Amino acid sequence: MTFALALHIALAGMMLGLAAWTIAARETFAAVVGFVVYGLFLALVWVRLDAVDVALAEAAIGGGLNGVLLLGAAARLRATETPADAERPRAGLRLLAALLSATVAAALAAAVLQLPEPAPTLAPAAAANAAATGLANPVTNVLMGFRAMDTMLEKVVLLLAVVGVWSLAPDHFWGGRPGARHEADPQGTLAFLARVLTPFGIVVGIYLAWTGASHPGGAFQGATILAAMWLLIMMAGLADAPPTNARRLRLMLIAGPGVFLLVGLGGLAFGEAFLAYPAAYAKPLILAIEAAMVLTLAITLALLVAGPPERGAAP
Amino acid sequence: MALDILTIVAVSAGAFFFLAGTVGLLRFPDTLTRLHALTKADNLGVGLVALGLLPRAGSVSGGLKLICVWLLVLLASATVSQLIAHAARDSGPLS
Amino acid sequence: MSIASVFALCAAAAVGLGLYGLLVSPQPLRKILAFNLLGSGVFVLFGVVARRGAAAGFASDPVPQALVITGIVVAFSATALAVALLLRLFQASGSATLAAHSSARAGRDPTGT
Numbered sequence: 001m002t003f004a005l006a007l008h009i010a011l012a013g014m015m016l017g018l019a020a021w022t023i024a025a026r027e028t029f030a031a032v033v034g035f036v037v038y039g040l041f042l043a044l045v046w047v048r049l050d051a052v053d054v055a056l057a058e059a060a061i062g063g064g065l066n067g068v069l070l071l072g073a074a075a076r077l078r079a080t081e082t083p084a085d086a087e088r089p090r091a092g093l094r095l096l097a098a099l100l101s102a103t104v105a106a107a108l109a110a111a112v113l114q115l116p117e118p119a120p121t122l123a124p125a126a127a128a129n130a131a132a133t134g135l136a137n138p139v140t141n142v143l144m145g146f147r148a149m150d151t152m153l154e155k156v157v158l159l160l161a162v163v164g165v166w167s168l169a170p171d172h173f174w175g176g177r178p179g180a181r182h183e184a185d186p187q188g189t190l191a192f193l194a195r196v197l198t199p200f201g202i203v204v205g206i207y208l209a210w211t212g213a214s215h216p217g218g219a220f221q222g223a224t225i226l227a228a229m230w231l232l233i234m235m236a237g238l239a240d241a242p243p244t245n246a247r248r249l250r251l252m253l254i255a256g257p258g259v260f261l262l263v264g265l266g267g268l269a270f271g272e273a274f275l276a277y278p279a280a281y282a283k284p285l286i287l288a289i290e291a292a293m294v295l296t297l298a299i300t301l302a303l304l305v306a307g308p309p310e311r312g313a314a315p
Numbered sequence: 316m317a318l319d320i321l322t323i324v325a326v327s328a329g330a331f332f333f334l335a336g337t338v339g340l341l342r343f344p345d346t347l348t349r350l351h352a353l354t355k356a357d358n359l360g361v362g363l364v365a366l367g368l369l370p371r372a373g374s375v376s377g378g379l380k381l382i383c384v385w386l387l388v389l390l391a392s393a394t395v396s397q398l399i400a401h402a403a404r405d406s407g408p409l410s
Numbered sequence: 411m412s413i414a415s416v417f418a419l420c421a422a423a424a425v426g427l428g429l430y431g432l433l434v435s436p437q438p439l440r441k442i443l444a445f446n447l448l449g450s451g452v453f454v455l456f457g458v459v460a461r462r463g464a465a466a467g468f469a470s471d472p473v474p475q476a477l478v479i480t481g482i483v484v485a486f487s488a489t490a491l492a493v494a495l496l497l498r499l500f501q502a503s504g505s506a507t508l509a510a511h512s513s514a515r516a517g518r519d520p521t522g523t
Contacts, residue, residue, distance in 0.1 A: 008413045012420035019424050019447055023431035028439055035443050042450055045417055049457045050469035057479045061486050066446065069486075073439055073493045080437065080506040087436040087509055097433040105426025112418040112455065121463030122473040128466075138472035139479070147476055154480050161487035168498040189401070193394040200387070220483055304490035308498065 008048060015041045028081060032070045039063030052216035053139045056208070060224035061301075068231065069305050134283040136214035143218065144286045148275045152264065155257040155293065158300045162253065166244055169309040175245030176309035184237040194236035201229035209294045213283075219290045223297035230302045241306055243313035249299070256296025260289050318370035325367025332360035346403040354396040361388050418458040424451030438496050438506055442489060449485045453478045 018038040025031040039062045046055035089097075126138055126146065133145040143151050169176065184190045209222025233239050242249050263285055267276035277285050339352025365385040372378040424447055431444025456474045463471030500506040 005411070005413065005416070008416050012416050016420055016423050016427070019427045022443055022447060023427055023435070023440075028437055031440060031443055035446065038447070039450075042454070045420075045454060046457060048413065049417060049454075049461045050464070051457055051460060051475045051478070054453075054457065054475050054478050054482070057482050061482050062446075062450065066486055066489060069490055069493055070439070070443065073497060076497060077437075077439055077500060077506050080500065083505060084437045084507055087507065089434060089436075094434050097430055100433070101426040101430035104429055105422045108422035108425055108455070109419050112422060112458065113415065115459070115462065119459070119462035121465045121471045123463055123465040123468045123471045126466070126472050127468065138468055139475045142472045142476040143479065147473070150477075150480055154484060157484055158487050161491050164491045165494045168494050189394050189397040193390070197387075197390065218479070220479055301486075304487055308494055 011041065011044060011048070015045065028077065029071070029074045032067070032074045035070065036063055036067035039066065053137070053212075053218055053221070056216060056218075056221040057224075060221050060228075064228060065224060065301060065305055072305075132279065132282065133277065133286060135286065137212055137216065137218070139216075140212050140218050144289065145277070145282070148260075148264075151293075152257060152260040152275070155260060155296065158297070158304075159253060159257060162300055162303055165304060165308050167308075169244075173309045173312060175243060176312045177241045177243050178303065178306035178309050179234070179241055180310060181240065182235050182237045184235070186237065190236045191238060194232045194238050198229045198233060201225055201232075205229065205298075206294075209290065212290075213287070219293045219297065223294045224301055226294065226298035227301035227305070230298065231305055234302075234306065240315060244303075244309050245313060252295055252299050253303075254296070256293045256300075259292035263289055322367045322370055325363050329360040329363030329367060332356045332363065336360065347400055350396045350400055350403075354392055358389055358392060361385055414458045414461045417454055421451040421454035421458065424448070424454070436507075438499075438508055439493075442492050442496070445492075446485065446489060449481070453481055456481075 015038060018034050018041060022031045022034040022038060025034060040059060043055045043059035043063060046052070046058055123138075126142060129146070130136075130138065130141055133141055135141050135145070166174075205222045205225035207222070208217040208225060209219050210217075212218030212222070234241050263277075264275040267278075268274045271278055333356065336353050336356030339356060340349050343349045343352055362385055365381050368381055369378050372381055428444045428446075428448030428451060432441050432448065435441050435444060456478045457470075460471040460474035460478075461469075463474070465471070496506055
């Protein structure tokens, strides 16, 4: 048992303790806080697994945006705590659920301890074809080059999620502004934070998206930071949420998947297949797609957190 | 060698301050005193850990990034503790 | 036991805990939390497979990593949609419960219509 192994066992133990706390805590708010901390520990685990891009994505999206979403929901649903507790299943049913969960966990653990040795891997194939796109970060290579179709479809899924969230507006508020009007003191602490942090946040976000071509980072991580800065500005009351029927907003939302689709069809027309990048133009095309993606992603992620329209479009 | 000792001493001192802050969080009676213990001790802890990691940064830009991280954490924790304190004061003496 | 196996066992336990929370919690928001826990366990299993596939100068196989990044974003969007549905249910019916006939009515959402 080396020291490093002991440290990792301690990290895994703390994570499981937090997961158990999330399930067992009495108050939902406390459970959500535990979940956010769990997300941050998970980012550490990703670093130990040598997946730094995933660690950045987990810390930003899984810990940050997810946390904001769930904390807001827990605060609004605080009144439903006690009535819902009366619907707790009986002890017998809980025991059955515990047995089922334990069986699933044990089956997974057994499968994981018997993974084939030597491990099958696509790393050599990814390394051999890295010259096709000219990017140095292998994960970005896979996301924007080898599995670009998945990334494009993911953009469409995000668009569908935004449409789904917007469709939950009451009929008379369709096209209105999401969320309540945040009235924060314009001289207060939150407004101060929004004014001071946002320029740094924008620089860091664009840097993360730009440097994803050669270092850990990427469009998703950078776009999340930009979305967080926009949310901060909205929450501090420095700018109101845009009306969801604004044409510019809708154009920016479809810019990402639109550019991706255009490049893909261009590959079909001028190249060998859908989404085939011609060898000379691979890097500029990928950077153009990423720029549109970062814009769309930032707006999409912020709108998903802001929620369905709850006010009219008038300011 | 001296830089290694600096790293070990600074990071250990930072960890000690984090521990002290957590003890304050667990033992103090109400929200405002807990916030006080947390922000004071944790900010000092973060500063010491950042100081200890400076010799291990690969380059000057890496060290500058560490200092930026420290300043951002300072800004965020100070602001958030102010906001929590306002909310705690507004929701009455029982919180 | 290698470091990757430690985290793989941790992930299996997280999947089990998430499944238990999903089945047993009465509040839908706790179910959403447990579902996220379940998903994170599955992602760490992907990460372990990626780590074991280290080869050709990479410390970790990049293909599962890309899949996990996509998964994290899609899981977040699903959570956002689920939370929006839940809040709308609360606004429309005054109670956030999935039971068909429930006497658990908690009053109106303070910010809703």
